[in-house]
Amino acid sequence: MRERESQRLDPSLLSDQIYDLLRQDILRGVYSPGTRLVETELARGFNVSQAPVRDALRKLAEVGLVRQVPRRGTFVEGVTQKAAIDAFHVREALEPLAARELLGHVNDETIASLRREAEKMMVAAERGDVAGLLEADISFHRIVWWKSENELLPRMWPMVEKIWPLLEARLRSDSDPENPYAVGDLQAVAATHEPLIDALEARAPNTPDLFHSHVTRVWSRLEVLVSGELTMGGQVKHHVQDSDTSQSGL
Secondary structure, three states, X not given: OOOOOOOOOOHHHHHHXXXXXXXXHHHHOXXXXXXXXXXXXXXXXXXXXXXXXXXXXXXXXXXXXXEEEOOOEEEXXXXXXXXXXXXXXXXXXXXXXXXXXXXXXXXXXXXXXXXXXHHHHHHHHHHOOHHHHHHHHHHHHHHHHHOOOOOOHHHHHHHHHHHHHHHHHHHHEOOOOOOXXXXXXXXXXXXXXXXXXXXXXXXXXXXXXXXXXXXXXXXXXXXXXXXXHEOOOOOEOOOOOXXXXXXXXX
């Protein structure tokens, strides 16, 4: 478990800060799928009591980044092949719908919100901050779904949001063990969102098609991961190992 002694945490916000730090590490691939996160070790590394760590792990479980197994512990979540494909199919079908419905009433406030997220993506990309880029990326598309004013789309978005960062983070992370935060051309990834905003702002009729192309372009990269890194059983490699089953709970 990594040492955290150099990091200073605000005592009034311990749980949220630990959650953010662990979330970033998971998205960056510091903890691979199946890694067991031990509450006592994390608390020692953060130099805090176990209570805020326990709460942070609970929040990570709620967003699907870890899996808590009774009497066994908390494990970084893997991605099943079926879940990955299902998430793509849902997003492929519904994101163009969200864009089409948003197109009918998009306003300056929504455009400004989308541009802020796109700017955050670019800033994160320039820093090589994978977690920051992913967070802004997800927020960008969440805005489109939520501002569509279709009452069902916001209810369905969390199912897509839950799995997307796991998949994209795995693909964008470099395999060089000497540089675990290295990524591909993140600035190019961030830049793909500007044409979407421009189309919405111009009320362009082909906006839904642009969003569909955006989603399928992402999937063309993720598909390599799904076909190449998943085992025959459908789970990401390095899922919960047999040796973990003998260890006690949190």
